[in-house]
Amino acid sequence: MTAIVALNAAVASVEDWIDDLKERLGWRDRERAYQALLATLHALRDDLQRDEAIYLGAQLPAMLRGFYYEGWHPGARPMSRGRAAFLERIHDGVHRDPGVDAEQVARSVFALLAARLPATEVEDAKAGMPQSLHNLWPS
Numbered sequence: 001m002t003a004i005v006a007l008n009a010a011v012a013s014v015e016d017w018i019d020d021l022k023e024r025l026g027w028r029d030r031e032r033a034y035q036a037l038l039a040t041l042h043a044l045r046d047d048l049q050r051d052e053a054i055y056l057g058a059q060l061p062a063m064l065r066g067f068y069y070e071g072w073h074p075g076a077r078p079m080s081r082g083r084a085a086f087l088e089r090i091h092d093g094v095h096r097d098p099g100v101d102a103e104q105v106a107r108s109v110f111a112l113l114a115a116r117l118p119a120t121e122v123e124d125a126k127a128g129m130p131q132s133l134h135n136l137w138p139s
Helices: 003-025 030-047 050-058 062-069 083-093 102-116 119-127 131-136
Strands: none
Touching: 003 030, 003 062, 003 102, 030 050, 030 062, 030 083, 030 102, 050 062, 050 119, 083 102, 083 131, 102 119, 102 131
16 A cells, blocks of 8 residues: 555544444534544544553544544543543633534534444443443444
8 A cells, every 4th residue: 555545434433423422413514523523533532541541542543543542641630520620621621602402512522433333442441431421332
């Protein structure tokens, strides 16, 4: 595979994830769906212990994995801030757009992860989060 073919495949993979999330949310705006995806992945990453955040990130497509790790400081302790702070972080990530329901976004991204990642990784991520966030994941 040539480098440009691999790059195009990586871009297509991220676009596929964004389009999937856009459909789950019932949105037409790809930019907003992209922001919602990253905001939720960053909030999730920051609520997990370092090793669990790394294991989850390793399951993501290559380009999305780069966005997931962007700005992360693995030496920092996980936030474990609870439900309200988690949802607030998502809302901040979509520039406090009043048309965005952060809980709906979290549920949709978690459903996307559950559909696309190995079940064991999803269960490990869920288990590593505060109990108050568990019901945002699909059953």
